[in-house]
Amino acid sequence: MSPYVKAPKIRELGYELKVRDAMDRNLITVQPETPMSKVRGVLRSNRISGIPVIDKDKLVGVVCVEDLVNWLRAGADNCSVEEKMSKNVVTLYTDEPLIHAINKLEQYGFFHFPVLERENRVLAGTITREGIIRGLLKKLEIDYREEEIRHYRASHVFEDMIADKTSLIFQYYVVGQDFNRAGESASALKKTLKRLGTHPEIVRRAAIAVYEAEMNLVIFARSGEIIVKVDPNQIRIEVEDSGPGIPDIEKAMQPGYSTAPNWVRELGFGAGMGLNNIKKCVDEMNVTSTVGKGTRVEMYVATKKESVSYEVKGTG
Amino acid sequence: MNLAKIKEILKADLIVGSSLEREIKMICACDLMSDVLSCVQTRFSSLLLTNLIHPQTVRTAEIAEIPAICFMRGKEPQDLTMDLAKKNDIVLLSTSFSLYEASGRLYEEGLPGCSEYREAK
Ligand SMILES: Nc1ncnc2c1ncn2[C@@H]1O[C@H](COP(=O)(O)OP(=O)(O)OP(=O)(O)O)[C@@H](O)[C@H]1O
Numbered sequence: 001m002s003p004y005v006k007a008p009k010i011r012e013l014g015y016e017l018k019v020r021d022a023m024d025r026n027l028i029t030v031q032p033e034t035p036m037s038k039v040r041g042v043l044r045s046n047r048i049s050g051i052p053v054i055d056k057d058k059l060v061g062v063v064c065v066e067d068l069v070n071w072l073r074a075g076a077d078n079c080s081v082e083e084k085m086s087k088n089v090v091t092l093y094t095d096e097p098l099i100h101a102i103n104k105l106e107q108y109g110f111f112h113f114p115v116l117e118r119e120n121r122v123l124a125g126t127i128t129r130e131g132i133i134r135g136l137l138k139k140l141e142i143d144y145r146e147e148e149i150r151h152y153r154a155s156h157v158f159e160d161m162i163a164d165k166t167s168l169i170f171q172y173y174v175v176g177q178d179f180n181r182a183g184e185s186a187s188a189l190k191k192t193l194k195r196l197g198t199h200p201e202i203v204r205r206a207a208i209a210v211y212e213a214e215m216n217l218v219i220f221a222r223s224g225e226i227i228v229k230v231d232p233n234q235i236r237i238e239v240e241d242s243g244p245g246i247p248d249i250e251k252a253m254q255p256g257y258s259t260a261p262n263w264v265r266e267l268g269f270g271a272g273m274g275l276n277n278i279k280k281c282v283d284e285m286n287v288t289s290t291v292g293k294g295t296r297v298e299m300y301v302a303t304k305k306e307s308v309s310y311e312v313k314g315t316g
Numbered sequence: 317m318n319l320a321k322i323k324e325i326l327k328a329d330l331i332v333g334s335s336l337e338r339e340i341k342m343i344c345a346c347d348l349m350s351d352v353l354s355c356v357q358t359r360f361s362s363l364l365l366t367n368l369i370h371p372q373t374v375r376t377a378e379i380a381e382i383p384a385i386c387f388m389r390g391k392e393p394q395d396l397t398m399d400l401a402k403k404n405d406i407v408l409l410s411t412s413f414s415l416y417e418a419s420g421r422l423y424e425e426g427l428p429g430c431s432e433y434r435e436a437k
Pocket residue numbers: 212216217220221241243244245246252253257258259260268269270271272273274275276295350351
């Protein structure tokens with residue numbers, strides 16, 4: 001395998017892109033009856049190493065530098081392309097993934113392949129190593145630009161809005177007891193904050209805090225809601241449920257205290273560390289709860305650059 | 317140490333993931349998700365060793381930005397777990413060693429735990 005196929009990103013793009021995205025559509029062809037003496041000029045003036053031979057729209061062969069050299073060596077007698085061309089031509093279709101072209105170039109050691117339309121086998125272009133590299137680079141650049149634009153748009157939202165104060169509000173509805181979906185809100189919020197251009201360390205702290213609170217909601221309550229308010233300077237997160245409530249909040253905050261049922265423990269939760277983790281991740285945290293009514297966890301994370309600490313607070 | 321070397325040391329199978337080039341700097345060996353969330357301090361460079369094969373393990377790794385998980389005693393996760401790992405670009409391995417044996421082997425090769433790694437910095 002060629003080294004560039006091993007890179008996972010390139011291989012991924014190789015499946016995403018089609019042969020037609022990277023092929024050269026500039027069709028330079030010769031006919032079977034074209035004299036061999038003309039081939040050299042065509043190769044040279046177009047800076048190519050092979051020419052498809054076409055007979056009434058149909059590909060009948062390829063004449064390449066090697067055929068030319070062999071012909072010259074054998075005395076360069078007067079003959080047509082048809083007599084010297086390679087007739088067993090390996091071709092590709094326009095709709096094949098580009099990775100096939102990359103693999104075939106590797107497998108056969110050729111420098112180019114004719115590309116055909118699948119329906120009618122008409123020649124549509126040629127694919128070369130150069131074309132493949134150009135196609136991959138172009139795609140990489142487009143992907144990069146799109147991500148940059150999305151990022152730019154999001155991180156300038158606050159500046160673009162005309163108001164005395166601008167905030168964004170994201171709401172997530174959480175279903176309790178459903179473990180398969182637990183954590184989806186935290187995951188979604190994490191992606192959203194990233195797109196907003198929030199500092200990665202802030203994103204991480206907010207995501208961990210919301211995840212712990214969301215897990216508590218899922219484990220202890222039947223339903224609830226997460227409301228996130230993003231200001232230019234801080235993120236406020238409110239996780240509210242209509243569950244059983246916490247009788248003794250101080251006790252619940254102690255590391256190791258847990259009333260989680262056994263089935264939850266089997267899934268790796270119930271260490272009694274969740275609320276404590278939240279406290280370490282956020283700048284301010286308030287828990288309010290009424291037994292029989294529900295629980296509300298309110299958290300604040302400052303987003304100003306100066307307040308970013310690279311370590312989670314209070315550990316070690 | 318990269319994941320390929322770790323896979324070799326643990327004689328592990330690759331379950332999800334295409335590249336094993338990722339560099340791993342520390343190990344988190346644990347069956348408690350809150351511990352995972354509180355102990356992994358440095359992003360993108362730890363491997364989680366755990367017995368828990370359900371989707372929440374991958375979800376936790378996603379939130380904590382852990383790039384790879386290795387399951388113990390030859391356990392193979394459900395489809396849902398694998399799908400979530402694929403979606404989030406998290407590598408999944410499975411070894412026949414127990415948590416203790418796997419941890420010991422990696423520790424011997426010089427891979428620190430997260431609290432030690434922090435001290436060393
Ligand atoms: N939303 C809630 N509703 C009712 N009780 C709660 C809620 N959140 C926390 N608690 C109570 O507080 C205790 C401690 O919560 P904490 O998140 O710290 O630990 P845990 O959820 O039991 O375990 P871990 O978070 O480590 O998996 C819980 O066991 C539970 O009794």
